[in-house]
Amino acid sequence: MGEFRLEELSATNIVAANNLTLRPGQEAFVVPPTYAIADNYIDPTTTWPRVVLDGDTVVGFIRGNFDPDAAQEEFRSAVWRVHVAAEQQGHGIGTFAVLALADEARQRGFDRLTALWEPGEEGPEAFFTNIGFEVIGETQYGEKFGALKL
Ligand SMILES: CC(C)(COP(=O)(O)OP(=O)(O)OC[C@H]1O[C@@H](n2cnc3c(N)ncnc32)[C@H](O)[C@@H]1OP(=O)(O)O)[C@@H](O)C(=O)NCCC(=O)NCCS
Numbered sequence: 001m002g003e004f005r006l007e008e009l010s011a012t013n014i015v016a017a018n019n020l021t022l023r024p025g026q027e028a029f030v031v032p033p034t035y036a037i038a039d040n041y042i043d044p045t046t047t048w049p050r051v052v053l054d055g056d057t058v059v060g061f062i063r064g065n066f067d068p069d070a071a072q073e074e075f076r077s078a079v080w081r082v083h084v085a086a087e088q089q090g091h092g093i094g095t096f097a098v099l100a101l102a103d104e105a106r107q108r109g110f111d112r113l114t115a116l117w118e119p120g121e122e123g124p125e126a127f128f129t130n131i132g133f134e135v136i137g138e139t140q141y142g143e144k145f146g147a148l149k150l
Contacts, residue, residue, distance in 0.1 A: 004052050004054055004060075004093055006052060006097070008049070008105045011063075017061045020059075021085055021087070023122070024122075027085075028123075030081070032139075032143045033141045033143070034116060038072070047080070048104060050063075050103070059084065059103050059123045059146050060093045061082070062093065064104065064105070074099075077114065078116070086124050095131055098115075106150045110150060111148045114147045117143060117146070118143050118144075127146065143144070
């Protein structure tokens with residue numbers, strides 16, 4: 001694993017974060033339908049957006065959501081989005097970002113971090129289960145909810 005670090009999303013790095021590339025077939029998995037819908041209702045102050053840097057290069061993005069009062073329990077301490085640049089995938093960057101988010105959740109007093117993903121060949125299920133997420137439920141769209149105990 002390289003020397004990766006997190007930096008708050010800002011005017012300086014947002015363009016690079018928005019321009020992160022995807023591998024063919026991954027487009028469908030970036031924003032699961034349940035998140036796309038919830039995005040319209042979520043309180044913007046509960047979001048935790050960070051870029052992952054390798055030196056000065058933005059190689060990934062992670063957005064967490066921390067809202068102890070969220071009506072949907074799985075949104076209270078959650079991985080909302082995680083994305084690693086196509087050419088940088090497979091080097092531990094995604095794992096680094098999710099574990100950093102897990103640390104943040106732990107510091108905020110949460111005892112689990114949840115994630116939501118769509119099953120499928122090019123999807124991130126193996127990535128999340130590799131880290132230790134266990135499937136705890138399913139949405140009406142067939143997406144999986146996973147939880148990582150902290
Ligand atoms: C999912 C994603 C963030 C993983 O990032 P990454 O930096 O490649 O992940 P890591 O290198 O930390 O991978 C850790 C493990 O998961 C596995 N893994 C990663 N992505 C995987 C995938 N799409 N399918 C199967 N296994 C995968 C790796 O093989 C690795 O296992 P290993 O260490 O035993 O070899 C990245 O593939 C991505 O940006 N995907 C597109 C966006 C997306 O789907 N995000 C999730 C939406 S909720």
